Amino acid sequence: MAKKIKKSKKKVSTSSAKKKAKKTTKKKTTKKKKVTKKKVAKKKTAKKKVAKKATKTSSVRKKVAKKKVTKKKVAKKATKKKVTTSSSKKKTKKVAKKKTAKKKVAKKTTKKKVAKKATTSSSKTSSVRKKTKKVSTDKALYDTMLELVRATSTEIPDDVQKVVLEALAREEKNTTAEYAMNIIQANIKLAKMKSQPLCQDTGTVHIFVEHPAGLDQSKFRKITEKAIVDATKKGYLRQNSVDSLTGKNEGMNIGPGHPDLHFKENPKRKTIKVSLMLKGGGCENVGAQYALPNTELGAGRDLDGVRKVILDAVQKAQGKGCGPGVLGVCIGGDRGSGYKNSKEQLLRTLDDTNSHPDLKKLEEEIVKTSNELGIGPMGFGGKTTLLGCKVGVLNRLPASFFVSISYMCWAYRRRGIEMDSKMNIKSWIY
Numbered sequence: 167m168a169k170k171i172k173k174s175k176k177k178v179s180t181s182s183a184k185k186k187a188k189k190t191t192k193k194k195t196t197k198k199k200k201v202t203k204k205k206v207a208k209k210k211t212a213k214k215k216v217a218k219k220a221t222k223t224s225s226v227r228k229k230v231a232k233k234k235v236t237k238k239k240v241a242k243k244a245t246k247k248k249v250t251t252s253s254s255k256k257k258t259k260k261v262a263k264k265k266t267a268k269k270k271v272a273k274k275t276t277k278k279k280v281a282k283k284a285t286t287s288s289s290k291t292s293s294v295r296k297k298t299k300k301v302s303t304d305k306a307l308y309d310t311m312l313e314l315v316r317a318t319s320t321e322i323p324d325d326v327q328k329v330v331l332e333a334l335a336r337e338e339k340n341t342t343a344e345y346a347m348n349i350i351q352a353n354i355k356l357a358k359m360k361s362q363p364l365c366q367d368t369g370t371v372h373i374f375v376e377h378p379a380g381l382d383q384s385k386f387r388k389i390t391e392k393a394i395v396d397a398t399k400k401g402y403l404r405q406n407s408v409d410s411l412t413g414k415n416e417g418m419n420i421g422p423g424h425p426d427l428h429f430k431e432n433p434k435r436k437t438i439k440v441s442l443m444l445k446g447g448g449c450e451n452v453g454a455q456y457a458l459p460n461t462e463l464g465a466g467r468d469l470d471g472v473r474k475v476i477l478d479a480v481q482k483a484q485g486k487g488c489g490p491g492v493l494g495v496c497i498g499g500d501r502g503s504g505y506k507n508s509k510e511q512l513l514r515t516l517d518d519t520n521s522h523p524d525l526k527k528l529e530e531e532i533v534k535t536s537n538e539l540g541i542g543p544m545g546f547g548g549k550t551t552l553l554g555c556k557v558g559v560l561n562r563l564p565a566s567f568f569v570s571i572s573y574m575c576w577a578y579r580r581r582g583i584e585m586d587s588k589m590n591i592k593s594w595i596y
């Protein structure tokens with residue numbers, strides 16, 4: 167453009183027309199230039215506007231896009247959040263479920279553990295209880311038997327004491343018989359007061375146990391033997407049991423046949439009945455057994471024959487056996503069962519009456535007649551030879567008719583107890 171302008175200026179100088187023309191052309195060109203410039207400017211402004219618009223639109227678009235992006239992002243975030251929240255919720259739910267499941271399991275396990283503990287503890291406690299119960303029951307039996315031995319050795323039963331006092335009252339004053347009965351009575355008092363044996367010979371230990379079903383007899387025997395050993399150590403019993411062949415005394419009162427323990431099961435019983443009898447050797451020596459008929463005594467196989475042999479035994483025991491005594495008699499049986507039953511008759515109280523009228527009559531006759539023999543206490547003469555007579559009966563064989571007599575001295579040591587299920591003394595029989 168500048169070159170064209172320079173060429174046109176050179177041509178104007180030559181001619182004014184040309185100059186004018188040129189001026190007009192210049193004007194035209196300037197006008198044109200101005201117009202073009204304006205157009206260009208307009209175009210530029212338009213372009214600028216367009217550009218601006220474009221930029222605006224682009225910025226708007228960008229903004230929109232940005233907004234969209236942000237929205238999308240937000241949406242994504244939201245979705246993410248939703249997802250995360252839902253997933254987290256799910257997760258938390260799952261976790262919660264797991265936790266609850268774990269808790270349930272834990273609860274179950276704890277319950278099981280508790281149940282186990284309870285069962286184990288209960289089983290343990292029950293076993294402990296059982297053990298303690300066993301131990302306490304065994305200890306109670308031991309204590310009971312020890313006390314029974316002590317009481318039997320040192321305290322005469324009331325029914326015996328009563329007839330001793332009756333005999334003392336019966337004897338004439340200032341006689342040897344009265345003297346003997348006074349000594350017996352003083353002995354009884356002193357033994358009870360000092361809890362010492364009534365006599366130096368504490369005798370054979372006879373124990374009769376009547377029990378309901380289920381008693382452990384071997385354990386009962388074992389515990390009873392222990393009580394007897396300890397009663398011997400304490401002095402309630404003399405060291406009395408001797409080996410029959412060697413004469414050796416172990417000093418424990420334990421050995422074959424000693425104690426003489428008899429068990430009898432009675433399913434109707436609820437308590438255990440234990441009767442203890444201490445039978446001295448001196449009075450045992452004057453026991454007797456007769457086989458009827460006895461031609462020497464003129465005793466046949468009837469109650470009169472029985473009466474004759476019993477009185478014969480009383481006669482032969484005079485001065486021996488520490489009278490006044492008590493007879494236990496068995497009619498029938500064999501030699502073994504007869505003697506056993508005669509001792510069992512001594513478990514009856516002196517004030518009882520025989521349920522068989524003929525035997526009741528026989529018992530009364532024997533005591534009355536014996537006391538009229540004049541033998542008296544210790545054989546010193548007097549009115550009291552017997553304190554009582556108890557007669558029992560057993561079946562026999564046609565070929566045999568035994569009358570078995572056990573003689574008990576004035577030291578009539580016989581006591582008994584009823585035990586409860588815990589082996590404690592419930593009541594005293596004598």
Ligand code: SF4
Pocket residue numbers: 365366367368369445446447448449450487488575576577
């Ligand atoms: S018989 Fe009786 S009173 Fe006489 S010493 Fe023997 S146990 Fe003692």
